[in-house]
Amino acid sequence: MSEIRLVVIDPSGLHARPAARFVQAASRFSSRIVLRQDGREADAKSLIALLGLTIRPSSEITLAAEGPDSDAALAALEAELAPYVSPAG
Amino acid sequence: MGLILVSHSDTLVDGLRDMVAQVAGSEVAVATAGGTDDGRLGTSAPRIAEAIRDVLDRADDAVVLLDLGSAALSLELALEDLSDVDRQRVRISEAPLVEGAILAAVQASVGASVDDVVAAAESATTMAKLPRA
Numbered sequence: 001m002s003e004i005r006l007v008v009i010d011p012s013g014l015h016a017r018p019a020a021r022f023v024q025a026a027s028r029f030s031s032r033i034v035l036r037q038d039g040r041e042a043d044a045k046s047l048i049a050l051l052g053l054t055i056r057p058s059s060e061i062t063l064a065a066e067g068p069d070s071d072a073a074l075a076a077l078e079a080e081l082a083p084y085v086s087p088a089g
Numbered sequence: 090m091g092l093i094l095v096s097h098s099d100t101l102v103d104g105l106r107d108m109v110a111q112v113a114g115s116e117v118a119v120a121t122a123g124g125t126d127d128g129r130l131g132t133s134a135p136r137i138a139e140a141i142r143d144v145l146d147r148a149d150d151a152v153v154l155l156d157l158g159s160a161a162l163s164l165e166l167a168l169e170d171l172s173d174v175d176r177q178r179v180r181i182s183e184a185p186l187v188e189g190a191i192l193a194a195v196q197a198s199v200g201a202s203v204d205d206v207v208a209a210a211e212s213a214t215t216m217a218k219l220p221r222a
Contacts, residue, residue: 047191052216052217
């Protein structure tokens, strides 16, 4: 499973609209994709799971993908999140 | 896959339609039926039937979401007004209107089946609202 770590920089965290865009982007890939925060994990293709994580500003999140198109999925989703995150140090 | 938003208030579903379009995108067909024919709070079977037909013109299947239970009576009358074929293409959701509409629309926007869309909407019933401590 490949993964990338990111820090949320948007002052309102990851709210409904970007979360929905993220789910739409993730759904284009066949890989299993998850978003983790504080030991909790959400299916990146489910809006309710994602909103349930309540991703707050300054929190660190991990985006992980496993499957045939996992690298392309991570690249696309990192681009999708770009306005809201920065790479974790 | 389209959605019909039914409410006692036209203003309420008008705003919700905007929200759905902004969150899920405009590819999902959405129609609203809010208030009575003379602009009061309430529901109207003919307005609901018209909204359902509007969505069925643009999509294969339709999911109806309601605000309060009493809208179900008007909805029942509206369904009786549809042809048998059309009625088969309509599903009624138990989901809370706002959360259900958003979750259903996002699921529909990624090309999910009608069963998945209905399930997404109904998952809103147990959705936490306040962030967990």
